[in-house]
Amino acid sequence: MSLSPGAARGSPLQELADERLRRAGVRLLLKRDDLLHPTVPGNKWRKLLPNLAEARACGHTAVLTFGGAYSNHLRATAAAGRAAALRTVGVVRGDELRDRPLNPSLAQAAAWGMELDFLDRASWRERQSEAVLGRLLERHGPALVVPEGGSNPAGVRGCVPLGRELAASGASVVCCSVGTGGTLAGLAAGLAEGQQALGYASLKHAPLAAETAALQRDAFGRTTSNWRIEDGWHLGGYGRTTPELTAFADDFRSRHGVSLDLGYEAKAMFGLMAGLGSGPFAAGTTVAFLIAG
Ligand SMILES: Cc1ncc(COP(=O)(O)O)c(C=O)c1O
Structure with a gap:
């Protein structure tokens, strides 16, 4: 199977119609990177393709x-x-x-x-x-050695086009889930002036923000100040879930036909919905949410 069946054009943005959003006066756009490729999920596609290209360029x-x-x-x-x-x-x-x-x-x-x-x-x-x-x-x-998550400078730079696609969305805040920080590091670097990225930590790992900043420094020689990590929604740590989270994800799937990964996007969406109506999600804002795989 080809690695770019239309994926080079980027992934679609879909507006979510949901009573909770309507009540809070917030527009939410889903960035469907899960639709980029049938067997290589979105965040992997963004981070692995440049690594494969680098492997070839180095003769591996x-x-x-x-x-x-x-x-x-x-x-x-x-x-x-x-x-x-x-x-x-x-x-x-x-x-x-x-x-x-x-x-x-x-x-x-x-x-x-x-x-x-x-x-x-x-x-x-x-x-x-x-x-x-x-x-x-x-x-x-x-062999070319690639770290877990594909989060090295090539992988981080591979997520910049994702930020550029989101730059045109009109969203003031872009939310995503954070594992290694590679996706957040790259997408934040591609956003437009004035847009903010908000990452939800999927694991309990105090140095996550420092590691994300280090990924930006390694990839771009500098950090950007347009992102932060919210660490109150990992629900106990990597791979941990709760009955409330499972019920939330089941309900989301039945309302919208979209399956949220319980380890990542479900936690981030749970956090976003809980924060509706204030801070970055005040009435009148447009928010984009990345479904990374
Ligand atoms: C579905 C999904 N969402 C989000 C992430 C987080 O990506 P990153 O490791 O770049 O922070 C991952 C990473 O494995 C993932 O599989």
């Missing part, structure tokens, strides 16, 4: 990357590598999984041709060290 025929046992990123890298005819190696956290049957997520990555390598926890903590990386590259051959 393979990409090596990292993820947990249920990583969306590993699956997306497998799909993108297959489409781009590049070999992919997925390094999975935890060698206890080596002798167990593959879960559906890893089985799909393997079916798309990804070579899987299961790393013990001690080596995982040191995965960016020369020693561990050296051993991995010796085992699998030369």
Whole structure:
């Protein structure tokens, strides 16, 4: 499958008709990056494509990357590598999984041709060290090494066009979910003068804002002052959910036919709806919300 079935034109914006918004006097536009590609979810498409291009430009025929046992990123890298005819190696956290049957997520990555390598926890903590990386590259051959989430300078720069697409939306605030910060770092850099980006942390991780700023510095040589991270909506941490969040996402799907990822966008939309009517969501504002995958 091609990596750009129309995706190069960008993703659609859809206005949400919802009683809660109407009452608060807020217009909400969904930025449907989940529709960019059938097997490479939006944020991965934005961040992985420039990495694949960089792999080729450096003469690599393979990409090596990292993820947990249920990583969306590993699956997306497998799909993108297959489409781009590049070999992919997925390094999975935890060698206890080596002798167990593959879960559906890893089985799909393997079916798309990804070579899987299961790393013990001690080596995982040191995965960016020369020693561990050296051993991995010796085992699998030369490859472009891409961090988890695809959030390196190439990946961050790949999210700038997303900001530019949103610059034309008329929204004063753009909301998104934050995992590694790569998407927020890039999209904020592409927004128009006067627009603000508001990221909702999907995990409990105090240095997230500092890491997002560092991603901007590495990608652009500077930070932009048009974003901030709201950290009150991670609901206990990465992968954690609550019955209220599940009920909220179920209700959202039945009202709007849109499935929000429980680990990411559901938390951010939950936070946004709770904040309607004041601050960045005062009556009369137009808000854009990114559905990143
Ligand atoms: C569905 C979804 N939304 C948002 C994000 C957050 O993106 P980032 O890691 O660039 O902050 C991710 C990252 O994996 C994701 O899979």
